[in-house]
Amino acid sequence: MNRRCWVRWRDSFSDNRKSKIQNRKLVGIVALAVILAICEARAEAQQPKKIPLIGYLAGASLSAASARTKAFRQGLRELGYVEGKNIVIEWRSAEGKRDRQRALAAELVRLKVDVIVARGSGDIRAVRVAMLLEAVSSPV
8 A cells, every 4th residue: 555655656746747847947946046145145245344434634734733643543553443454534634724624624524434533622613513514404
């Protein structure tokens, strides 16, 4: 009795041409899905790492504040960040002209830097105003 069932099942499986075609289609679909999943995983793994962008706003000239900028770079190096390698710094200087501070701060905000470094109340105020104006003017 067991033998008949086995033979009958085997015969029905192998003789049906339509089921063979369906089985091949199913195997093809599964293989295609596996290939696409592997390709997607490789594409995600190869995405470049985002490099942080820092905006540095100085009211005075950068050459006059060279000791501060040197200390800033050294502090970043101690944290493992090297300018041009794994971090980018956008340097802006008002050269002592207060009327340029807002325009330079607005430029840094438009660049969508990750962090803005500003020293002094005038520079900080200019950055705050630029950020508020950007928030008001950009569509939600």
